[in-house]
Amino acid sequence: MTAPPDLAAFEAARPRLRRLAYRMLGSVTEAEDVVQDAWIRWSQTGGEVEDPTAWLVRTTSRLCIDRLRAAKVRRETYRGPWLPEPLIEDLSEDPLERAEDVSVAFLLALERLSPLERAVFLLHGVFDEDYAAVARALGRSEAAVRQLASRAQAHLKAAKPRFAVDQAAAGRLANAFMAAAAKGDLAGLRDLLAEDAVMITDGGGKRSAALRPLVGATDIVAMIQGLAWRGRAWPISTDGALRYRAVRINGLPGLILEPDDGPMTMAFQPDEAGRLAAIYITRNPEKLAHLSR
Known part of the structure; x- marks a missing residue:
């Protein structure tokens, strides 16, 4: 046996x-x-x-x-x-x-x-x-x-972060970004972003997302402004609510949001100067299924 x-x-x-x-x-x-x-x-x-x-x-x-x-x-x-x-x-x-x-x-x-x-x-x-x-x-x-x-x-020589992220400060930065996005405060958004900031959005072809990384504060703000012009005040629901929960995502300050078309996550990478160096957005529902477990 x-x-x-x-x-x-x-x-x-x-x-x-x-x-x-x-x-x-x-x-x-x-x-x-x-x-x-x-x-x-x-x-x-x-x-x-x-x-x-x-x-x-x-x-x-x-x-x-x-x-x-x-x-x-x-x-x-x-x-x-x-x-x-x-x-x-x-x-x-x-x-x-x-x-x-x-x-x-x-x-x-x-x-x-x-x-x-x-x-x-x-x-x-x-x-x-x-x-x-x-x-x-x-x-x-x-x-x-x-x-x-x-x-x-x-x-991988340059892949790991060069400094420890101050979680409290980075969390405040994330909240400030969301507040500015909710109000359509483009100047405020611009001030929060590093000049060479990057925004990467993963929709996997399943949900709307930028098909290339947005590079530079100007590019990122232009995308958000473009959504506003099309009547899509991202990432606010049609009832005017901004629903999100603060979490830690891959060691970074992050948010789980609930817009009309389903959950998404955002992770915020600050730089040493206290601005946002990178924003990582996941919208592909196949990568978010584990959130409900």
Whole structure:
């Protein structure tokens, strides 16, 4: 008779597996699916594994690599800019993740890596696995793993935030932006934005969204002004209400909004001068399904 799997060992590893899978895939939903797949495979081992954590990390890494390779064509034909599925935390909770390791900018930079480069970088650079352990996990030689790590680090050199975000100050900045947008205060909006600010909106072809990143304060304000001219006072509902809840999104101050056409999220990245350097907006309903769970 096959021995039952060690549930305690799996549950102890689950948070680590979920964090790894989210960084690999940029999707909360897919990360949960991968962890569930890892559990199914774990349950079939009969508990006969010498190092459960290493086995589970190896299995999760390989499942993520398989998904990334299968998703390659889908990503290449994605309509408009792609953003990671927002990682939502209530402001009342202590952060579960280091902000720099789940920032939108960092996850977007990971998209430039091959699946193997991404796995090596995350296992070694974020989860502190030594090269020998990474090599065993990925079924590669240690020399090959070191080469993959070197290539990944070159790509990601400037990806992590250069300074810690003051959450309270950034939250006030986000609220000021929303207040100015609600009033149609274009001059006020312009003052809140860094000169080279970027706004990225991910609608995935499912909901209206800009089909390119908006670069520069002038470009962003012009978009908001254009919506106002067309009678769409974004993102206010037709009854004049501005419904939103403040949350933490990928380590940044953010909002979950409820306009007429369904929920959306906004995450605000400040710069060192206290202005908004980036605004990340997710409108693709497929990336917001986990908000209702």
